[in-house]
Amino acid sequence: MRFQLTGEQQALRAVVRDVVGRSPAADPSWPVAPRGGAADGRSPAPPKCPPRLDRGLWSALGRLGVFSLRLPEAEGGAGLGLPEAVLVFEELGRALVPGPLAATHLAAGVVPGAATGEAVVAAADGSLVEWLDEADVVLPGAEGAVAMRSVDPSTPVHRVPAPARVEPVAVLLTAAEQLGTAGRVCGLAVQHARTREQFGQPIGAFQAVKHLCAQSLVRVEVARAAVYAAAVTGDAVDIAAARLLADEAAVRGARDCLQVHGGMGFTWESEVHLHLKRAWVRARRGGGGTESEELLAADLAGRPG
Numbered sequence: 527m528r529f530q531l532t533g534e535q536q537a538l539r540a541v542v543r544d545v546v547g548r549s550p551a552a553d554p555s556w557p558v559a560p561r562g563g564a565a566d567g568r569s570p571a572p573p574k575c576p577p578r579l580d581r582g583l584w585s586a587l588g589r590l591g592v593f594s595l596r597l598p599e600a601e602g603g604a605g606l607g608l609p610e611a612v613l614v615f616e617e618l619g620r621a622l623v624p625g626p627l628a629a630t631h632l633a634a635g636v637v638p639g640a641a642t643g644e645a646v647v648a649a650a651d652g653s654l655v656e657w658l659d660e661a662d663v664v665l666p667g668a669e670g671a672v673a674m675r676s677v678d679p680s681t682p683v684h685r686v687p688a689p690a691r692v693e694p695v696a697v698l699l700t701a702a703e704q705l706g707t708a709g710r711v712c713g714l715a716v717q718h719a720r721t722r723e724q725f726g727q728p729i730g731a732f733q734a735v736k737h738l739c740a741q742s743l744v745r746v747e748v749a750r751a752a753v754y755a756a757a758v759t760g761d762a763v764d765i766a767a768a769r770l771l772a773d774e775a776a777v778r779g780a781r782d783c784l785q786v787h788g789g790m791g792f793t794w795e796s797e798v799h800l801h802l803k804r805a806w807v808r809a810r811r812g813g814g815g816t817e818s819e820e821l822l823a824a825d826l827a828g829r830p831g
Contacts, residue, residue, distance in 0.1 A: 527757070529751075529754060529755070529760065530648070531613075535609065535610060535613055535705045536668075536799075538606075538610055538613060538614065539613045539614075539616075539617060541590070542590065542592070542613075542614050542617040542618070543617045543620070543621075545586065545590055546617060546618060546620075546621040546623055547621060548705060550614020552599035555767045564610060569732060572631055572824040576700060577624070577679065577680050577681075577682060578660065579584045579624065579625050579660040579661050579775065580624075580647060581621070581623075581646075583625075584625060584643045584646060584721075585642075585643045585644070585822075586643070587627075587643050588624070588641065588642040588644065589642070589643065589661060589809075591603070591604050591632045592614055592618070592627070592631065592639050592642035592643075593630050593640055593642070594634050594635075594642070595607070595610060595611050595630045595631070595642060596611055596631075596634075597612075597634055597635050597641060601635055601641075602641060602744050603634070603635070607754050607757075608695070608698065608757040608758075608760055609754070609757040609758060611699065611702075612629070612698065612699070612702040612753060612754065612757040613702075614702075615627065615631075615702035615703050615706070615794050616702045616703070616706040616709070616753075617701045617706060618706065619702065619703030619704060619705065619804075619808075620701060620706035620707065620709060620710045620712075621802065622680070622707075622797065622800060622804060624657075624680045624681060625646065625657055625660075626646065626647060626648040626649065626656050626661065626699070627650075627699070627703070627801075628649075628699040628700060628703075629647050629649035629651070629656075629665065629697075630643075630645070630646060630647040630650050631685050631695060631699065632649070632693065632695060632753060632807075633647040633663070633665060633798035634703055635666060635756045637663050637665075639662070640663075641677025645662045646660055646661060646662050646663075647662065647663045647664075647665060648659050648660075648661035648663070648665075648668075648691075649662065649664070649665050649666075649690070649696070650665070650686050650690040651690070651692055651696065651811045651812055652689050652690065652692055652810075652811060652812040652817075653685055653690075653813055654674075654683050654684065654810060654811065654812075655668045655671055655683065655684045655685075655686055656681055656682070656683050656686060656811075657681070657682060658671055658673075658682070658683075658684045658736075659682065659756075660682075662727065664815070668686050669682035669686075669687075669780045670686065670687045670688075670821070671685065671686045672684060672685050674754065676807060677803050677806050677807060678800070678803040678804050678806065678807045679800075679803070680800070680804070681761065683790070683807065689813060691766035692811070692812035692817070693723070694760075694762045694765045695703070695763065696811075696813060697765050697766070697811075697818065698753070698756055698765045698768065698769070700752055700772075700808055700811050701749075701753050701765070701768045701769040701771075701772035702758070703747050703777070703808060704769075704771070704772035704773055704775065704805060704808055704809070705746070705753050705772045707776040707778045707779070707780065707801050707804060707808075708742075708745065708746045708749060708772065708779045708780075708803050708805075709746050709750075710801060711742070711776075711780045711783035711798065711801050711802075712742040712743055712746050712779055712783070714787075714797070715738065715742055715779075715782060715783040715786040715787075715797060716730070716743075717737050718783075718786055718787055719735050719736075719739055719786055725809070729775070729786070732784075733788055733795050737781075738782040738785060738786055738823045739786070740747055741778075741782065742778075742779045742782050742783070743805045744774075745774060745775035745778060745779055746775050746815035748771055748775070748777065749768070749771040749772045749774070751796070752764070752767055752768040752788070753768045753771075755768070756768040762821060763821060763825045765784045765818075766817075766818035766819075766822045767818075767822055767823040769818045769823070770812075770815050770819065772789055772819050773805075773808070773815055776805035776808070776809070777802070777805045777806065777809055780798065780802035780805050781800070781802060783798050783802075784798050784799060784802060
């Protein structure tokens with residue numbers, strides 16, 4: 527069976543890519559100083575912690591319909607489904623858009639202001655809560671939350687003592703964000719391999735670099751097929767498999783992209799290390815991939831999930 531995006535779905539993806547591509551989050555060095563360094567010519571410094579959520583960007587996402595996408599038209603939404611939501615969240619992941627995106631999206635129609643981007647909603651996603659201090663509402667609650675030092679400088683996290691159940695749709699949207707990162711870092715690795723020269727030729731001519739780029743592309747395409755299929759079926763087992771494949775594509779792809787870039791991939795002028803750090807944090811949502819692994823294993827063994 528061959529799945530193809532409709533014209534409307536392609537247009538939706540293009541619009542979202544255009545909007546987030548013009549946002550501060552899409553700057554290659556976001557959330558630090560703009561590319562090119564500080565005004566005095568020095569390299570940009572690491573961001574200060576904790577970061578602040580850009581409410582203007584959040585409102586823009588609300589006007590774009592990111593949070594109300596799946597609400598019925600009678601309730602002010604677009605009346606679209608999971609496949610369209612996955613396409614949107616893939617673009618958000620690609621552009622490193624910060625904030626509790628999935629939590630606010632799922633709260634649309636439940637929490638006043640969530641659908642329009644007027645309210646920021648965080649969720650106790652497994653044992654972690656992202657953006658707790660910036661949230662207007664936390665679901666189902668975060669009593670006893672303890673701040674942790676996040677590996678991602680643009681995603682503050684808190685640990686909660688009692689892990690909360692994670693909705694399958696939240697897992698799928700996280701997988702879509704991971705897919706966006708995987709596609710982005712694959713493209714960055716290929717672009718750098720074509721333009722960076724060593725010993726008088728592009729580094730992409732060397733077999734080791736070719737293999738890194740090719741393996742990254744394979745992981746992206748396999749994850750994309752799984753994520754898109756899970757969006758169509760909505761099945762919990764399909765979502766679990768998609769999450770595992772997307773996590774692998776994002777984390778391994780970002781690590782390989784970093785290796786292709788070498789030392790410059792660690793600099794604040796580069797976005798490569800930011801993709802890796804964000805992928806690491808997303809991979810810990812919902813307690814990591816453990817629940818997805820157990821659900822998938824139970825299904826393969828023919829036992830009730």
